Amino acid sequence: xxxxIQSPRHEVTEMGQEVTLRCKPIxxxxxxxxxxxxxxxxxxxxxxxxxxxxxxxxxMPEDRFSAKMPNxxxxxxxxxxxxxxxxxxxxxxSSHLVGGDTQYFGPGTRLTVL
Amino acid sequence: GENVEQHPSTLSVQEGDxxxxxxxxxDSASNYFPWYKQELGKRPQLIIDIRSNVGEKKDQRIAVxxxxxxxxxxxxxxxxxxxxxxxxxxxARYGNNRLAFGKGNQVVVIP
Numbered sequence: 001x002x003x004x005i006q007s008p009r010h011e012v013t014e015m016g017q018e019v020t021l022r023c024k025p026i027x028x029x030x031x032x033x034x035x036x037x038x039x040x041x042x043x044x045x046x047x048x049x050x051x052x053x054x055x056x057x058x059x060m061p062e063d064r065f066s067a068k069m070p071n072x073x074x075x076x077x078x079x080x081x082x083x084x085x086x087x088x089x090x091x092x093x094s095s096h097l098v099g100g101d102t103q104y105f106g107p108g109t110r111l112t113v114l
Numbered sequence: 115g116e117n118v119e120q121h122p123s124t125l126s127v128q129e130g131d132x133x134x135x136x137x138x139x140x141d142s143a144s145n146y147f148p149w150y151k152q153e154l155g156k157r158p159q160l161i162i163d164i165r166s167n168v169g170e171k172k173d174q175r176i177a178v179x180x181x182x183x184x185x186x187x188x189x190x191x192x193x194x195x196x197x198x199x200x201x202x203x204x205x206a207r208y209g210n211n212r213l214a215f216g217k218g219n220q221v222v223v224i225p
Contacts, residue, residue, distance in 0.1 A: 043215040
């Protein structure tokens with residue numbers, strides 16, 4: 001298995017632009033998590049899905065952030081409009097509860113908003 | 115929700131010595147505690163985990179201990195090597211398969 005795949009790996013955009021981050025979980029995994037990592041706040045859980053259904057989005061900072069999981073192999077995290085304080089590394093992770101609790105992380109997307 | 119704290123924030127050790135990182139958690143219902151290693155610019159990767167029905171687990175040079183009564187768990191790295199230099203995150207599972215992460219410990223192994 002290729003592991004969790006994220007794209008793009010780096011994104012530089014200007015304030016006010018829409019940003020879409022993409023994630024492909026490990027095949028067969030039924031949980032998908034979106035995290036944001038910054039020096040100040042560490043690893044923060046933004047939202048997670050179980051069987052494509054959002055379970056908890058209480059970590060989403062504000063209405064500018066939205067996430068979808070239209071099928072078991074694809075999820076997006078969208079920021080619209082983006083702001084400089086959104087600059088961070090965004091990780092997607094997936095896990096399979098029946099097979100174990102381990103969350104496997106993707107390589108991350110480094111987002112810079114100018 | 116769960117609150118996880120890690121101590122110390124930075125740890126420097128001489129190559130060959132041992133390193134110990136401690137974490138505390140708040141939710142007594144937490145039953146799964148993984149440790150992740152993150153090298154600079156890379157993704158967090160699981161290195162070892164422990165469940166609440168076990169007090170200790172070892173894998174080569176790394177081990178994890180769990181004290182449920184005191185609600186703390188520790189990572190032990192023996193015979194440290196330069197490639198052990200990284201940030202280490204502890205986590206605790208709570209709620210519906212969510213993980214709460216500590217802020218991370220920078221471990222520096224001095225050759």
